[in-house]
Amino acid sequence: MDDLTHVTVTSDGTEPDELFVTLEHLHSVPAFGARPGYCHRGARALCAHYGLDWTEIVRAGGIPAGALLATGDALALHLVDHAREVSHGHGG
Secondary structure, three states, X not given: OXXXXXXXXXXXXXXXXXXXXXXXXXXXXXXXXXOOOOOHHHHHHHHHHHOOOHHHHXXXXXXXXXXHHOXXXXXXXXXXXXXXXXXXXXXX
16 A cells, blocks of 8 residues: 555645646647647547536646546647646747
């Protein structure tokens, strides 16, 4: 069993240092077409499919990476990878 005695969780269930995937990441992720970014229509569909609240994501300006990782969806995982690269100074 993992030792969770040193894990801090905020009131919304996230860890305080967890990566926050922003709408800027959504708009700049290398996509599979001619232009970068995922469209809002597709993002809304992904949220609906996995029970994520698109309106709250827009209101908050993004979503904790863990929520996207939990979906296991390839596009969501790609978006989290992009956000990590950007946060470490390696991307758009």
